[in-house]
Amino acid sequence: MNGSEIIIDALKKEGTDTLFAFPGGVVIPIFNALYGESELKVILNRHEQAAVHAADGYARATGKVGVALVTSGPGATNTITGIATAKLDSIPIVVITGQVKRDFIGTDGFQEVDMSGLTRPISKHNYLVSDIEDLPRIMKEAFYIARTGRPGPVSIDIPVDILNSLLKNYTYPKDVKLPGYKPTIQGNPKQIKKLAQTIQHAEKPLFYTGGGIIAAGAEKELLAVIEKTNIPFVTTLMGLGSIDAAHPLFLGMPGMHGRYAANHAMMQCDLMIAVGARFDDRVTGDISRFAPHATIAHIDIDPAEIGKNVKTDIPVVGDAKYILSELNELLKPRKRNGWCDSVTTWKEEQPLSYTMENGEDCPPQYVIERLNALAQEDAIIVTDVGQHQMFTALYYRHRQARAFISSGGLGTMGFGLPAAMGAALAHPGRQVVAICGDGGFQMNIQELTTCALNGIPVKAVVLNNQYLGMVRQWQELFWNKRYSSVCLKQRPDCPPECQGPTGSCEGTYLPDFVKVAEANGVMGLRARTAAEVDAVLKEGLAHPGPVVMEFLVKKEENVYPMVPGNKAIDEIIMGKKK
Amino acid sequence: MKNQIERHTIRLKVVNTVGVMARITGLVSQRGYNIYSIIATPTEDPSFYTVHLVLQESEEKIEQITKQLNKLVDVIKVTDISHNKNYIVREFIMVRVSTSKHRSDILQLFDVFEAKMLDLTQNYAVASLTGSPRKIKRFIDAIQPYGIQELDRSGEFAVLDV
Numbered sequence: 001m002n003g004s005e006i007i008i009d010a011l012k013k014e015g016t017d018t019l020f021a022f023p024g025g026v027v028i029p030i031f032n033a034l035y036g037e038s039e040l041k042v043i044l045n046r047h048e049q050a051a052v053h054a055a056d057g058y059a060r061a062t063g064k065v066g067v068a069l070v071t072s073g074p075g076a077t078n079t080i081t082g083i084a085t086a087k088l089d090s091i092p093i094v095v096i097t098g099q100v101k102r103d104f105i106g107t108d109g110f111q112e113v114d115m116s117g118l119t120r121p122i123s124k125h126n127y128l129v130s131d132i133e134d135l136p137r138i139m140k141e142a143f144y145i146a147r148t149g150r151p152g153p154v155s156i157d158i159p160v161d162i163l164n165s166l167l168k169n170y171t172y173p174k175d176v177k178l179p180g181y182k183p184t185i186q187g188n189p190k191q192i193k194k195l196a197q198t199i200q201h202a203e204k205p206l207f208y209t210g211g212g213i214i215a216a217g218a219e220k221e222l223l224a225v226i227e228k229t230n231i232p233f234v235t236t237l238m239g240l241g242s243i244d245a246a247h248p249l250f251l252g253m254p255g256m257h258g259r260y261a262a263n264h265a266m267m268q269c270d271l272m273i274a275v276g277a278r279f280d281d282r283v284t285g286d287i288s289r290f291a292p293h294a295t296i297a298h299i300d301i302d303p304a305e306i307g308k309n310v311k312t313d314i315p316v317v318g319d320a321k322y323i324l325s326e327l328n329e330l331l332k333p334r335k336r337n338g339w340c341d342s343v344t345t346w347k348e349e350q351p352l353s354y355t356m357e358n359g360e361d362c363p364p365q366y367v368i369e370r371l372n373a374l375a376q377e378d379a380i381i382v383t384d385v386g387q388h389q390m391f392t393a394l395y396y397r398h399r400q401a402r403a404f405i406s407s408g409g410l411g412t413m414g415f416g417l418p419a420a421m422g423a424a425l426a427h428p429g430r431q432v433v434a435i436c437g438d439g440g441f442q443m444n445i446q447e448l449t450t451c452a453l454n455g456i457p458v459k460a461v462v463l464n465n466q467y468l469g470m471v472r473q474w475q476e477l478f479w480n481k482r483y484s485s486v487c488l489k490q491r492p493d494c495p496p497e498c499q500g501p502t503g504s505c506e507g508t509y510l511p512d513f514v515k516v517a518e519a520n521g522v523m524g525l526r527a528r529t530a531a532e533v534d535a536v537l538k539e540g541l542a543h544p545g546p547v548v549m550e551f552l553v554k555k556e557e558n559v560y561p562m563v564p565g566n567k568a569i570d571e572i573i574m575g576k577k578k
Numbered sequence: 579m580k581n582q583i584e585r586h587t588i589r590l591k592v593v594n595t596v597g598v599m600a601r602i603t604g605l606v607s608q609r610g611y612n613i614y615s616i617i618a619t620p621t622e623d624p625s626f627y628t629v630h631l632v633l634q635e636s637e638e639k640i641e642q643i644t645k646q647l648n649k650l651v652d653v654i655k656v657t658d659i660s661h662n663k664n665y666i667v668r669e670f671i672m673v674r675v676s677t678s679k680h681r682s683d684i685l686q687l688f689d690v691f692e693a694k695m696l697d698l699t700q701n702y703a704v705a706s707l708t709g710s711p712r713k714i715k716r717f718i719d720a721i722q723p724y725g726i727q728e729l730d731r732s733g734e735f736a737v738l739d740v
């Protein structure tokens with residue numbers, strides 16, 4: 001077999017069924033081997049960044065390793081944002097890039113770029129294959145490293161002459177031998193016991209759970225512990241859906257745009273049990289004032305996360321599923337009526353709110369609420385990055401794991417549409433909705449073509465406020481309304497110091513998303529008012545193929561609650577009351 | 579003291595593979611730390627290398643970087659040697675000093691520090707010295723006024739003295 005055939009055989013043995021790909025000079029040998037291939041579905045994305053996000057969306061929706069295949073040089077550099085996105089959110093993907101032939105490496109050859117150098121700080125691990133003999137082992141290791149321990153992206157750079165070399169006696173390895181890579185799965189029993197005792201005695205404990213619950217598949221174990229111990233919980237953006245948001249002990253998402261109850265519970269608890277969460281600055285706010293009364297327990301598979309941002313009193317390194325089930329064995333049921341009553345009262349007293357008045361533009365929150373009512377129960381909700389992302393996190397009822405997909409750590413605009421494609425290909429038959437802002441939607445809008453040609457039925461919901469809304473919100477609140485480069489209708493003849501839309505700036509908004517959709521062979525719908533929202537959603541969601549539903553929404557709506565930067569997370573700006 | 583900045587010698591056992599040093603130095607700079615010195619040397623087993631990484635940071639930061647280094651797939655073992663009371667640190671240096679003026683003073687200094695004379699001409703002397711970081715520092719301080727023409731240092735390496 002030659003190198004190209006080995007790669008394809010390895011992909012199949014690793015259970016890959018979909019390949020997000022874009023060809024180019026040095027990877028022609030792999031595409032040649034893929035010619036006529038029936039077991040592997042090859043999706044030809046229109047940009048390499050989108051291919052990686054699609055592989056990422058596929059991985060987030062399934063827990064399986066997503067795979068992207070692109071050429072060297074610009075093809076490779078276009079994957080960088082996608083790889084970094086997967087790294088920050090611990091998503092298992094393998095990105096295969098072609099490289100110039102070995103003799104040319106280091107000569108600034110055509111389309112040569114040092115891919116292993118570029119991916120070193122943004123991947124979990126990377127390889128440059130320098131010998132055909134190593135290829136089977138590297139393929140095996142790459143998939144193993146991507147999906148085990150704390151998952152993450154692995155990049156494999158393969159020179160074209162290796163793709164063409166023959167390897168006699170090829171066999172795909174059964175095991176990996178990696179003396180320097182042994183993730184800890186079982187937590188230290190003494191630490192688990194200590195944690196159980198601490199939980200038993202805590203009066204005001206709180207679970208703070210993150211994406212690690214989903215990565216470990218520990219949703220049931222978490223629910224069991226929470227229900228046995230009656231401990232309220234908050235869930236980060238990455239963990240939303242791990243337990244149904246309708247659960248009475250769920251206080252919402254904490255942090256910069258966190259719910260009042262979630263943030264106050266974090267500040268007032270006497271024991272915080274973090275599970276698969278990493279005390280990100282968007283969650284903790286001013287770290288010196290974070291959770292002042294709490295003993296901090298931290299369960300994480302990555303020992304480097306423990307003590308990285310906050311001082312940890314009870315660390316437990318290991319797999320969340322394993323540790324939570326061990327913990328459950330040791331815990332005794334306990335009621336905590338006083339504490340539970342206070343936190344749930346906060347939740348009732350400080351609900352999410354926005355105003356909706358006749359004659360005003362449609363509030364974006366309303367679209368999310370209606371989508372929540374009209375989408376299928378098991379719909380997969382994918383977002384882009386910005387205000388709509390936070391509205392979706394807050395206003396959608398996240399019911400199950402792997403059904404809310406969002407770029408959390410890196411905050412990558414342009415993620416939504418391609419990631420939704422990955423999710424839709426992974427789950428044929430399930431409704432997949434990509435919620436985007438009008439800014440981010442334009443960053444990978446070319447993928448509408450890919451959706452149309454391949455029949456990928458993504459339902460895109462575009463909340464169009466004609467602004468880069470999140471930046472505009474910051475400019476409004478903290479920069480004296482100096483709306484610099486955020487208006488998407490801005491033209492050279494606009495006043496140089498515009499502070500928001502007036503009657504005299506009624507130029508045409510570009511692009512016309514409905515026409516763009518139609519030009520790409522995708523159904524395009526538009527709701528101009530709140531009254532039209534339901535009809536558009538119903539028509540769009542019922543359509544069997546891909547759809548773009550554009551909703552013209554309030555231009556200057558803000559995401560609330562909001563904790564300004566460097567404030568403690570209980571210093572919250574709440575929204576307008578209804 | 580957790581926040582006190584001290585010199586830490588971290589010893590790593592790594593797989594002898596292309597790019598392993600780039601991974602280590604990249605990780606350290608990516609996390610915002612400075613390298614005081616770094617040495618990579620082959621071991622008795624050709625498939626492994628030993629790396630001595632010296633960092634001047636607080637205990638807290640060293641703990642974090644040690645954990646991050648441990649996560650590198652090509653890194654087999656990470657030990658912060660400075661945590662152990664019984665360890666020996668040595669550095670090897672070579673120096674060329676001008677002897678056109680204070681020739682006898684310089685030669686006497688070499689003697690006192692037990693530096694090994696490698697070459698001596700009318701204009702300069704070349705010597706080597708192996709010693710603890712303290713001894714090396716004192717030696718360099720002592721010869722500095724006479725005009726160091728060239729100074730090359732191995733960087734610090736250490737061994738546990740169990």
